[in-house]
Amino acid sequence: MGEQFPGDKNIRVSDTERSAALAALGQFYAEGRLSLEETDDRCEAVADAKTRGDLNAIFYDLPNQQIAVVDRSEQTYTATEVAELHRKGARPRAGILGLTTVLAITGTAAFASTTAFATVLLALIPIVFIMLYVMKIGPESWHAPTPRQLQRKRMIELREKEKLRDMELKAQRKERTHALTNRALDAAETAFNTKPWKKNK
Known part of the structure; x- marks a missing residue:
């Protein structure tokens, strides 16, 4: 049985150890030692692992090599990186669609008593949706795939x-x-x- 994570088996695992275990499983998959289904199952087992002993059990039939765990406890970010993360976290398309929905519903309610064409404002919602999500109008950064999508x-x-x-x-x-x-x-x-x-x- 491999000791990929040496030391006390009863020590509870950290997020960095889980990340290292997932990276190791990806490497073993790339080497052809695991099928895609086996890799998925073991990745789920890594997520559920509580102790180092649990992690070692996942690698019982794989080559015995100590997995390098990178200590990220002192990782810091620059102001530029924080601004970039903030920019990527923004969802301008969803914001525009949300504002359009609010304005269309508010306008319909406000003008319903004065004109019969007030409900036409509701057509703005699907029109804006099609423009933003189907025709993909706007800057390319709005339509860049997220890491999860990739x-x-x-x-x-x-x-x-x-x-x-x-x-x-x-x-x-x-x-x-x-x-x-x-x-x-x-x-x-x-x-x-x-x-x-x-x-x-």
Whole structure:
């Protein structure tokens, strides 16, 4: 049994140790030691792990190597990085759509008693939605994919590759089985045709 996380097995794990374990599982998947399904299952087990012993149990059948845990306790950010994170955290499209919804509903309620066309203001909501989310009008930064979307796309691509690899392996196994069956039938036919009772008397 591997000791990927040495020391007292009863010590509760930290977030940095969990991150290191997830990175190690990704490396083992890239090496072909784990299937995508096994990697997903073990990643869930890492998230549920409470102690170092729990983490070590996840790596029981993998090469024994101490996983490097990076200490991020003193990690700091510059003012520029904080501003960039704040900018990326903003959701201008959702904000514009929300303001449009509020204004359209408020305008409809305010002008409903004075004109019959007040409900037309509600059409602004789907129009703005289509412009922002379908036609993608606005700066490119508004439409840049989030890290979560990129990760989801990557996982979908990995699953597709895994399916293709499984299909290829099944096709190869089927072809080998077919070839072996044909050889066995040919050998049996040859043996049957060379029996003594087949010889001319």
